[in-house]
Amino acid sequence: MASQPPTPKKIIIFGATGVIGKYITQALVDNKSKFESIAIFTSQNTVENKAAEVEQLKNEGVKVVVGDIKNEEDVTSAYEGYDTVVSALSRSTITNQTQLLALAERSNSITSFYPSEYGTDITYNPLTSPHEKPHQDKLRVRAFVESSIKRLLVTYLVTGPYSDMYMGKPIGEGGKAGGFDVKDKKAVLLGSGDEEVSFTTMADVGKLLVASLETPFVASDASSPNTRIFKVNSFTTTPHRILAEFEKQTGGEKWKTVYTPLAELKSLESLAWEKGIPSATAYTLRRIWTEGGTLYKQSDNVKVGDPKTESLEEQVRKLVGR
Structure with missing residues (x-):
């Protein structure tokens, strides 16, 4: 043995x-x-x-x-x-x-x-x-x-x-790759907002x-x-649950929220790689996560x-x- x-x-x-x-x-x-x-x-x-x-x-x-x-x-x-x-x-x-x-x-x-x-x-x-x-x-x-x-x-x-990064300020061109801005109480949610990661x-x-x-x-x-x-x-959660927790811990006020649907995220990802934009990797990873890859x-x-x-x-x- x-x-x-x-x-x-x-x-x-x-x-x-x-x-x-x-x-x-x-x-x-x-x-x-x-x-x-x-x-x-x-x-x-x-x-x-x-x-x-x-x-x-x-x-x-x-x-x-x-x-x-x-x-x-x-x-x-x-x-x-x-x-x-x-x-x-x-x-x-x-x-x-x-x-x-x-x-x-x-x-x-x-x-x-x-x-x-x-x-x-x-x-x-x-x-x-x-x-x-x-x-x-x-x-x-x-x-x-x-x-x-x-x-x-x-x-x-x-x-x-890493949740610390995902829940940080919105990234990508125009913040389209998602994120949460505590100071301005704004969020960019990926997909429908209900996909678990x-x-x-x-x-x-x-x-x-x-x-x-x-x-x-x-x-x-x-x-x-x-x-x-x-x-x-x-832990496993969704963008909507994350947003709800941020709203709860910042006084209960509803944040200004916009979405980047999965189709748009894929389009931005392709464009970023085509143009050699540094955020291309972030778009790909966040698309994978939104699709359930992790x-x-x-x-x-x-x-x-x-x-x-x-x-x-x-x-x-x-x-x-x-």
């Missing part, structure tokens, strides 16, 4: 000060008593430009390893003494994970790897997912894992969209990552014994110990209080 893989105890994080990385890093720091050591790998540029943030991490007992993520020697050296890599690399740098994975596979100490998979489920539909433009880099990373990783234990933590707060991404680290490794599929997938979330009738929260997650009410309270 195969022995149970060791529980991760020595963690090194890549992308630790990024958009989602800072939440993941904070959750690890908040739970540092559960781990033997925590480190971040970062660039000299980050050390200089985010000096206060980096210094605070040092004060919390986090080791700061400075190097170039594209330099094999820097990464190989950084891996020494750690057993788990947690990647929080941004969408623009996500393909760097193939080298990180390859070096981890050859490492004498790294046994577990958590790729940056937070966000939209890139395999939600076997027919359409492979063709979605924002999914391509993550799909390449998964393909690399399938073809080249034989020893490492790889965990994909799929969280669904499974969201995760950014703080909960970190909490669920820590919970998954503590969960003994069991492969999700016998055909891929070195990989597992956790599809987790904080709707989990049953999440894997229970598989990672079912940690307490934030509610819609708590998320809105945070956003109203900003």
Whole structure:
């Protein structure tokens, strides 16, 4: 009988000060008593430009390893003494994970790897997912894992969209990609407003990552014994329910509300890609969510110990209080 893989105890994080990385890093720091050591790998540029943030991490007992993520020697050296890599690399740098994975596979100490998979489920539909433009880099990373990783234990933590961002101010040209403006009490709702989406707060991404680290490794599929997938979330709701909660927490007054129907959203998405507009990715992701591409009738929260997650009410309270 195969022995149970060791529980991760020595963690090194890549992308630790990024958009989602800072939440993941904070959750690890908040739970540092559960781990033997925590480190971040970062660039000299980050050390200089985010000096206060980096210094605070040092004060919390986090080791700061400075190097170039594209330099094999820097990464190989950084891996020494750690057993788990947690990647929080941004969408623009996500393909760097193939080298990180390859070096981890050859490492004498790294046994577990958590790729940056937070966000939209890139395999939600076997027919359409492979063709979605924002999914391509993550799909390449998964393909690399399938073809080249034989020893490492790889965990994909799929969280669904970040509610903090979805419920922020309207984005896209004219705000057509949806959002909620607390100051002016205006909302742009996508679709009919009744389509359900499974969201995760950014703080909960970190909490669920820590919970998954503590969960003994069991492969999700016998055909891929070195990989597992956790599809987790904080809550499932609709644009109309979100709006109602904002109205409730801002005095009960009805907000000015407009809609971007799904057909219009698709049209704006096509135009944005055609013109090379930066918001094209946002249009695609929000179209996928509105279509139900990240709707989990049953999440894997229970598989990672079912940690307490934030509610819609708590998320809105945070956003109203900003």
